[in-house]
Amino acid sequence: xxxxxxxxxxxxxxxxxxxxxxxxxxxxxxxxxxxxxxxxxxxxxxxxxxxxxxxxxxxxxxxxxxxxxxxxxxxxxxxxxxxxxxxxxxxxxxxxxxxxxxxxxxxxxxxxxxxxxxxxxxxxxxxxxxxxxxxxxxxxxxxxxxxxxxxxxxxxxxxxxxxxxxxxxxxxxxxxxxxxxxxxxxxxxxxxxxxxxxxxxxxxxxxxxxxxxxxxxxxxxxxxxxxxxxxxxxxxxxxxxxxxxxxxxxxxxxxxxxxxxxxxxxxxxxxxxxxxxxxxxxxxxxxxxxxxxxxxxxxxxxxx
Amino acid sequence: xxxxxxxxxxxxxxxxxxxxxxxxxxxxxxxxxxxxxxxxxxxxxxxxxxxxxxxxxxxxxxxxxxxxxxxxxxxxxxxxxxxxxxxxxxxxxxxxxxxxxxxxxxxxxxxxxxxxxxxxxxxxxxxxxxxxxxxxxxxxxxxxxxxxxxxxxxxxxxxxxxxxxxxxxxxxxxxxxxxxxxxxxxxxxxxxxxxxxxxxxxxxxxxxxxxxxxxxxxxxxxxxxxxxxxxxxxxxxxxxxxxxxxxxxxxxxxxxxxxxxxxxxxxxxxxxxxxxxxxxxxxxxxxxxxxxxxxxxxxxxxxxxxxxxxxxxxxxxxxxxxxxxxxxxxxxxxxxxxxxxxxxxxxxxxxxxxxxxxxxxxxxxxxxxxxxxxxxxxxxxxxxxxxxxxxxxxxxxxxxxxxxxxxxxxxxxxxxxxxxxxxxxxxxxxxxxxxxxxxxxxxxxxxxxxxxxxxxxxxxxxxxxxx
Numbered sequence: 066x067x068x069x070x071x072x073x074x075x076x077x078x079x080x081x082x083x084x085x086x087x088x089x090x091x092x093x094x095x096x097x098x099x100x101x102x103x104x105x106x107x108x109x110x111x112x113x114x115x116x117x118x119x120x121x122x123x124x125x126x127x128x129x130x131x132x133x134x135x136x137x138x139x140x141x142x143x144x145x146x147x148x149x150x151x152x153x154x155x156x157x158x159x160x161x162x163x164x165x166x167x168x169x170x171x172x173x174x175x176x177x178x179x180x181x182x183x184x185x186x187x188x189x190x191x192x193x194x195x196x197x198x199x200x201x202x203x204x205x206x207x208x209x210x211x212x213x214x215x216x217x218x219x220x221x222x223x224x225x226x227x228x229x230x231x232x233x234x235x236x237x238x239x240x241x242x243x244x245x246x247x248x249x250x251x252x253x254x255x256x257x258x259x260x261x262x263x264x265x266x267x268x269x270x271x272x273x274x275x276x277x278x279x280x281x282x283x284x285x286x287x288x289x290x291x292x293x294x295x296x297x298x299x300x301x302x303x304x305x306x307x308x309x310x311x312x313x314x315x316x317x318x319x320x321x322x323x324x325x326x327x328x329x330x331x332x333x334x335x336x337x338x339x340x341x342x343x344x345x346x347x348x349x350x351x352x353x354x355x356x357x358x359x360x361x362x363x364x365x366x367x368x369x
Numbered sequence: 370x371x372x373x374x375x376x377x378x379x380x381x382x383x384x385x386x387x388x389x390x391x392x393x394x395x396x397x398x399x400x401x402x403x404x405x406x407x408x409x410x411x412x413x414x415x416x417x418x419x420x421x422x423x424x425x426x427x428x429x430x431x432x433x434x435x436x437x438x439x440x441x442x443x444x445x446x447x448x449x450x451x452x453x454x455x456x457x458x459x460x461x462x463x464x465x466x467x468x469x470x471x472x473x474x475x476x477x478x479x480x481x482x483x484x485x486x487x488x489x490x491x492x493x494x495x496x497x498x499x500x501x502x503x504x505x506x507x508x509x510x511x512x513x514x515x516x517x518x519x520x521x522x523x524x525x526x527x528x529x530x531x532x533x534x535x536x537x538x539x540x541x542x543x544x545x546x547x548x549x550x551x552x553x554x555x556x557x558x559x560x561x562x563x564x565x566x567x568x569x570x571x572x573x574x575x576x577x578x579x580x581x582x583x584x585x586x587x588x589x590x591x592x593x594x595x596x597x598x599x600x601x602x603x604x605x606x607x608x609x610x611x612x613x614x615x616x617x618x619x620x621x622x623x624x625x626x627x628x629x630x631x632x633x634x635x636x637x638x639x640x641x642x643x644x645x646x647x648x649x650x651x652x653x654x655x656x657x658x659x660x661x662x663x664x665x666x667x668x669x670x671x672x673x674x675x676x677x678x679x680x681x682x683x684x685x686x687x688x689x690x691x692x693x694x695x696x697x698x699x700x701x702x703x704x705x706x707x708x709x710x711x712x713x714x715x716x717x718x719x720x721x722x723x724x725x726x727x728x729x730x731x732x733x734x735x736x737x738x739x740x741x742x743x744x745x746x747x748x749x750x751x752x753x754x755x756x757x758x759x760x761x762x763x764x765x766x767x768x769x770x771x772x773x774x775x776x777x778x779x780x781x782x783x784x785x786x787x788x789x790x791x792x793x794x795x796x797x798x799x800x801x802x803x804x805x806x807x808x809x810x811x812x813x814x815x816x817x818x819x820x821x822x823x824x825x826x827x828x829x830x831x832x833x834x835x836x
Contacts, residue, residue: 113836116474117499121836134825136797195649203645204656222650223641225807308650310588311641312803327471329792330495 109336116330127337137313137321144229145318148303149296151233156292157285160240164247165277178248185241194305197235198222222307225314232302232315243288250284251277286357293353294346318342428721429459430728432485435467435711447741451731458724460485470495477502477716484719485729490525490709493534494787498834503533504715504722511726516734516753524784525709534712535733540670540749542593542706543773544584544693545677549686550661554578558665561704561776564598564627564694571636574664582638584631585663587652591628591640591806592799593667594693597706599624600782601696606789607798612831614823618816625805625812627696632806638663640806653679661686667693669708670749670770677769690773692780705777707784710749739765750774791830797822 085092110127112120131138163181167174184193201207201221208218221231258276267275278285300319303309309316309324322342326335434444441464448462463483465472470492476482477496486503488496496502506514507530514522517535526534546558556574571583586594599607602624603616631637638646638657646656653676657663660681668676673690677683695704713733715725732738733752736759743765750770751757760766788794801819804810810818 113833115495115499116471117478117496117502123836130829134829136822137800198650199648202648203642205648220641220645223644225809310803311644312807312809313800330471330474 106336106339109333110340111337112333113331114333114336116332120333123333127334128341130334131337131341137316140313141316141318141321144303144314144316145297147229148233148299148315148317149293151230152236152299153289153292153296155233155237156240156296157243157288159237160243160288161247161285163240164244164251165273167244167248168251178245181244182241185239191305193235194302197232197302197306201231223311225312228307228311228315232306235302235306236296236299243292246284246288247281250281254280282357286353290350290353293349297342297346427457427459428724429461430485430719430721430725431461431463431483432728433463433465433469433473433483434487435465435469435489437464437467440464443742447738450737450741451728455728458721458727460728477718480718482716482718484716484721484725486714486716487537488534488712488714490534490712491790493526493712493714494528494790497528497531497533498787501717504717504719504725505531505533506535506715506726507532509722509726511723512730513734516755518752518754521707521709521752524707526712526714528787534714535729536709536752537711537713537733538709538749538752539774539778540708540710541770541773541777542597542667542669542693542708543673543777544665544667544691545673545769545773546665546689546691547658547661547663547680547686548689551664553661554581554664556583556664558689558691561692562694563698564696567694568630568634568636571631572634575635578662580657581662581664582657583636583663584665584667585643585652585655585658586631586637586640586667587643587647587650587655588640588799588803588806590652590667591631591637592802593706595624595628595802596798597693597704597782598627598696600785601700601702601704604702605783606786608786608788608791608794608823608827610786610788612788612827612834614820614827618820621819622812622816625802625815628802629805629812632808640803652676665691669710670773671710673769673773674767688769690769690776692776703780703782705779705781707777707781708749709752739763788830793826793830794823797826 109120111122111124113123113126114120167178167181171177199205203218203220203223205221207221211217211219219227222228254277258280259272262272262276298319299317300323303315303317303320304323307315309320318338319342322335322338325331325338432448434440444462444464448460452459465487467489470489473482473486473488473492474496482502493503506512506526514532514535521539522532522536525536526532548558551558554574555577556570558570562570567584574581574583596607599616599621602620605615607615609615632639637643638655643652643655643657644650647654652658652666653668653672655663655666658666658676659679666676677688680686692705713729715722715729719725734755736755739751739756739759743760750766751760757766761771797819801810801815801822804818805812805815
């Protein structure tokens with residue numbers, strides 16, 4: 066009996082070792098490229114560090130300066146919240162709408178799925194940013210189209226009240242990842258629910274709100290949280306298209322963080338900013354989870 | 370069940386954190402703390418020792434430069450020729466991106482910097498303030514410095530009596546005027562203008578031709594103009610080395626007013642309209658400039674050729690170079706802007722400093738180097754007399770760049786001190802200036818808002834420097 070147990074234990078250990086071996090590349094990457102920078106940035110956030118000199122411990126000074134002396138902090142926070150407010154709902158709605166369309170049984174749907182995913186691959190590139198500038202330039206196609214409709218040209222990229230909306234649109238264009246996840250969620254909904262609803266005379270809108278939405282709730286939450294975090298971290302559009310202007314109206318927090326770190330070389334200060342961003346995201350994520358629990362749908366007992 | 374949910378949420382939060390934070394921490398981990406701070410004297414002794422024993426084995430030095438494919442195409446054959454003729458001093462080259470300050474800092478801090486470095490002028494103060502990372506050219510006698518203009522050499526690259534970098538070239542910021550279209554639209558520009566003369570001509574032009582503007586300025590150009598005018602007003606750098614502001618609120622308000630008048634007179638195209646009229650936001654692609662309805666743009670000398678090339682039918686048009694406007698006719702401070710975009714330096718951690726100086730002597734003093742580098746690579750004019758004259762005689766100099774340099778050199782403003790090019794201070798001034806240009810704040814309000822911001826930032830910089 067003892068011999069059997071010892072044999073089982075050896076087998077378990079061997080399996081564990083094989084498992085560890087399989088995840089070793091990921092583990093090394095995680096420890097070196099995620100966890101170590103993660104902890105380093107926490108340390109740097111309490112230091113004055115410019116790369117060339119060793120970090121000097123200054124306690125909470127960086128955090129204090131963010132709130133007391135940094136004139137661009139408030140500007141940047143405002144721009145970021147506006148950006149998230151515009152881009153997040155638009156991106157989710159677009160992703161869900163296209164996923165619903167692609168869930169229909171139509172010929173060549175695989176081709177469409179690929180086509181809609183491509184912008185996500187291209188979205189952050191310099192080339193796309195240049196195209197965006199061209200599209201929304203003073204004499205670009207968007208203004209030409211407006212002209213044909215009898216509307217005057219709009220300063221899409223130079224009016225401080227509009228530009229944040231313009232760069233938000235660039236992020237909406239990249240809804241491919243969420244769309245694929247929504248599509249997977251939609252595929253998991255049993256067809257019988259819709260058939261039963263149809264028999265009862267339900268219209269598509271009613272079916273969407275009463276069947277589809279509740280049953281993709283978890284997917285929706287997942288996409289919402291991931292897109293929420295991503296929106297707060299967005300950098301490319303502001304960096305490439307507007308450089309934070311006009312008048313810092315698109316000075317997103319990630320752009321400020323980048324400039325503080327790699328233009329002013331205040332690595333400690335930028336680390337403090339990134340931890341602040343982290344704290345904000347944690348708080349909002351917890352709030353979203355809590356709020357989500359109120360609406361969660363369970364097949365066994367309706368609303369929780 | 371709830372514990373499982375909790376642990377899942379904790380895991381989700383931690384993963385979210387892992388996604389957010391590495392961006393700020395992708396600096397060289399511990400490089401500054403682990404790398405020995407270079408000691409120039411030690412390195413110098415080492416190199417002197419190596420000089421005494423004439424090297425029998427070839428030494429290999431590394432060199433980095435910036436400038437894109439054009440620079441690459443010229444530096445690589447030059448290095449090949451050098452390596453063939455100098456078997457004992459082999460140079461390996463590496464092209465860096467023009468925005469490589471972070472990379473340079475990391476390599477310097479970790480002791481892995483190339484022996485010979487091309488640096489941006491604005492990078493040098495930060496490197497010098499952090500330690501003895503660069504060799505002092507005054508401490509060596511291999512590289513002949515006599516070909517450099519002494520004053521300009523000190524302006525660009527001398528810090529605390531140490532010549533830590535040498536100008537790779539001199540550039541200028543000048544007005545490039547489309548003289549053919551000036552004539553078509555009835556604007557006469559024969560010589561440098563004062564700001565009042567500029568606005569007078571600009572107003573007349575815009576009244577007669579509402580679609581035309583005399584001077585096309587975007588955000589960068591209006592900042593350069595503002596800075597140059599404020600320096601004229603102040604008669605020196607904008608900030609003092611003791612971390613104080615070198616101008617009063619009234620002086621600042623006056624220059625904000627001058628800039629605002631540029632827009633009100635119709636001399637400048639409204640900023641939002643100007644930025645929107647360029648496909649990439651840059652001044653040289655401004656639709657008015659391209660079509661000939663914008664008559665002047667200001668450029669660093671490297672950009673002059675590009676600006677001219679974008680003007681429609683440019684080959685049939687005549688262009689002229691002028692200095693940026695004087696604030697008043699009797700202003701003696703200078704209104705020419707001489708810059709040095711790129712500089713040569715030798716890393717003090719280099720084990721082969723003498724060989725590096727030998728190669729740099731060839732690079733900055735020999736006419737053979739000009740044969741390889743030719744005219745446009747450095748975005749300006751050659752910094753040493755020999756090379757400048759040789760380039761002019763052999764047609765390597767662009768006539769517009771040379772004309773701009775010659776206009777500026779006799780009336781160049783003294784170069785700003787290190788504190789005046791601090792990124793944080795510059796950003797505050799730029800942000801406030803934009804509020805005036807976009808008509809969001811009056812000059813008086815902007816000046817009142819600017820001063821405390823600058824003073825607070827200066828205090829912070831001083832305390833950081835003292836730490």
